[in-house]
Amino acid sequence: MSFQEIINSDKPVLVDFSAEWCGPCRMLAPILQEVKAEIGDKASIIKVDVDRNPQAAQHYNIMGVPTLILFKKGQILWRQSGVVPKNLLINVLQKFA
Numbered sequence: 001m002s003f004q005e006i007i008n009s010d011k012p013v014l015v016d017f018s019a020e021w022c023g024p025c026r027m028l029a030p031i032l033q034e035v036k037a038e039i040g041d042k043a044s045i046i047k048v049d050v051d052r053n054p055q056a057a058q059h060y061n062i063m064g065v066p067t068l069i070l071f072k073k074g075q076i077l078w079r080q081s082g083v084v085p086k087n088l089l090i091n092v093l094q095k096f097a
Contacts, residue, residue, distance in 0.1 A: 003048070003056060007071035012043040012096045014089070017057060017067045019050050024083045025066045035089045042097040072096055 007013050016032060018025035036045050050057035050065055060069060063081075070078040070092060077096050 003053075004074070006044065006046060008074040009044065009071075010073060011041075012070055012072045012077070012093055014043060014045045014093065015069045015071060016045065016047045017050050017060070017062045017065055017069065018047055019065045021051075022065045028066045028083050031083070031086050031089070034086050035093070038086075038090055039093050039097070043093045070096060 007015065014032075014035075016025075016028065018028070032045050032047075048056055050062055056062075060067075060076075065081075066083065067081045068079065068084060068089075069076055078092050
C-alpha cells in the first residue's frame with residue numbers, strides 16, 4: 001500500500017515524520033506506542049523517516065523532526081512539531097476518529 005493510499009483512508013492516520021539521529025523522535029516513539037495501544041483500530045499511526053523519504057518531507061514542508069500530521073481522506077486535520085504528550089494525541093485522534 002502506498003503512502004497516498006494510506007493517508008486517503010476513511011480512518012484517521014497519524015504520520016510521525018522523524019529521523020534516526022533525532023533525540024526527541026526517540027522520546028516520542030514510546031508515547032506513540034502507548035497511544036496506539038489505547039486507541040486501537042480507531043486510527044493508524046505510521047512513521048516516515050525524512051532521510052529515507054525526502055520527497056515526502058519536502059512535499060509536507062517538514063522543517064524539523066519530529067513533526068506529527070494527522071490525515072483523514074487525504075486532508076490534513078492537525079499538525080504539530082516536537083514531542084507531544086500522550087493525552088493530547090489521544091484527544092486529537094478521538095476528536096477526528
